[in-house]
Amino acid sequence: MSTLLHTETSTTGIATLTLANAERHNAFDDTLIVDLTRELERLDADPAVRVVVLAAAGKSFSAGADLGWMKRMASYSEAENLADAQKLAKLMHTLDTLSKPTVAAVQGPAYGGGVGLVACCDMVFAAPEALFALTEVKLGLIPAVISPYVVRKIGASHARRYFVSAERFDVQTAQRIGLVHDIAPRDEVLPLARSWAAQLLINGPESMREAKRLVFEVADRPICSELNQHCAERIARQRVSREGQEGLTAFLEKRPPNWVRH
Numbered sequence: 001m002s003t004l005l006h007t008e009t010s011t012t013g014i015a016t017l018t019l020a021n022a023e024r025h026n027a028f029d030d031t032l033i034v035d036l037t038r039e040l041e042r043l044d045a046d047p048a049v050r051v052v053v054l055a056a057a058g059k060s061f062s063a064g065a066d067l068g069w070m071k072r073m074a075s076y077s078e079a080e081n082l083a084d085a086q087k088l089a090k091l092m093h094t095l096d097t098l099s100k101p102t103v104a105a106v107q108g109p110a111y112g113g114g115v116g117l118v119a120c121c122d123m124v125f126a127a128p129e130a131l132f133a134l135t136e137v138k139l140g141l142i143p144a145v146i147s148p149y150v151v152r153k154i155g156a157s158h159a160r161r162y163f164v165s166a167e168r169f170d171v172q173t174a175q176r177i178g179l180v181h182d183i184a185p186r187d188e189v190l191p192l193a194r195s196w197a198a199q200l201l202i203n204g205p206e207s208m209r210e211a212k213r214l215v216f217e218v219a220d221r222p223i224c225s226e227l228n229q230h231c232a233e234r235i236a237r238q239r240v241s242r243e244g245q246e247g248l249t250a251f252l253e254k255r256p257p258n259w260v261r262h
């Protein structure tokens with residue numbers, strides 16, 4: 001794995017994946033994007049891992065795309081730029097659709113692609129120091145690859161403002177528009193994220209995976225008979241699943257379900 005990433009997995013299955021390029025404010029270039037994607041895929045495939053905490057070292061959470069790399073890419077062809085941008089698209093998709101819950105501990109500022117990473121996590125805790133900005137248009141760029149995730153998270157109205165203004169917004173604003181769920185002092189953000197991760201170990205791993213998938217399936221869809229039918233089928237399947245049966249039996253027998261780890 002890259003030296004710019006660090007993963008620590010607890011015996012209970014909480015993996016903390018830390019962006020460790022503090023000197024460059026955790027900006028990511030093509031190599032780091034590929035390494036980060038591979039590491040997320042590895043954690044997703046590892047049955048010992050139940051929850052992924054995404055954290056960062058140093059002052060900033062992430063300064064987004066490495067601007068030196070962006071500048072270098074100008075001398076490449078459009079096809080090469082497309083292939084390159086698709087690597088970032090794969091990273092965002094991988095994080096967004098990870099089958100395990102993802103909890104972000106945002107200890108400092110996040111810009112551009114850094115906001116994209118935050119938007120792709122299920123639960124987000126951030127410090128008062130965590131400023132946010134979609135600065136791309138200041139650099140003559142656009143927040144293209146991250147836009148589906150950011151727009152879905154904060155909505156079109158806020159996205160229109162912050163995409164064109166490129167202004168910095170504070171953690172309270174980020175919380176108000178839905179990018180951040182809770183705010184904690186800087187040195188308590190990672191412990192808070194980990195304590196939430198520990199609480200998620202009480203929930204059924206397969207149920208959480210399916211519940212997360214359900215959000216993707218129903219979000220922004222018109223509520224119609226097909227959707228209602230689909231949701232009824234989803235719960236019917238879940239009730240008879242191994243985990244559904246174990247959860248209901250454990251409740252009625254007044255014992256913890258067999259997936260609980262302490």
Ligand code: COA
Pocket residue numbers: 023024025027060063064065066067068111112113135136139141
């Ligand atoms: N890509 C590449 N290098 C970056 C970077 C990025 N996105 N962000 C910061 N760095 C580098 C700086 O170039 C500097 O390198 P140097 O020491 O070789 O000069 C180093 O990180 C420290 O940055 P500096 O600007 O001196 O620190 P700061 O604390 O004053 O400011 C930031 C930190 C993150 C606010 C500022 O660097 C910044 O605005 N970066 C751009 C963020 C951005 O717009 N990202 C979106 C990209 S689409």
